[in-house]
Amino acid sequence: EVQLVESGGGLVQPGRSLRLSCTASGFTFGDYYAMNWVRQAPGKGLEWVGFSRSKVYGGTTEYAASVKGRFTISRDDSKSIAYLQMNSLKTEDTAVYYCTRARDYYDSSGYYLDGFDIWGQGTMVTVSS
């Protein structure tokens, strides 16, 4: 079964750090899949956090402006795990965090992602004093 399982969420004080993990199974993690993180604050919509390109495209990363410089996405393709390192956490980072995969590719026009076809169950991060 193809699945993603997040872990590492919890309650953390403002200014502190937390690392989330996303463990993949049932598919070849590294070669063709960009790994994304998407969050959802309580009662709000979906917000893309960032992603790591697939191994084929160097595993480089992109981030939303709201987290750039504070969050870091990495991946260990040998273990099929993606990570979200969150530093300098703010109360507004409180959300359910999902990891999700998407095929990525280049064509003549540039770099693109397909739809996010597999999602984890989500892990709650609460930033509060």
Added chain:
Amino acid sequence: DIQMTQSPSSLSASVGDRVTITCRASQSISNYLNWYQQKPGKAPELLIYAASSLQSGVPSRFSGSGSVTDFTLTVSNLQPEDFATYYCQQTYSSRPITFGQGTRVEIK
């Protein structure tokens, strides 16, 4: 950033109805438009990718259309399990990837 605007924000419908949700991009995104369904307490699920391609396992009553800036998700013959929130998403630009604000489909 590419802004995605969905309408309506919410709607009420009955089982058996045909429902249409629209999504407009602030600039051309070709057909790099995806639709998701999310039920309370659950992760989103991909329904439609590349504007009009039905994701494997998704019922054929779901369909998508459009290109460039204007897109539509249609649910024909609405079923009880279709009452949920729907999001559009553009993956034309990954700097950043953006979602619409969501459309909540409620039971009339």
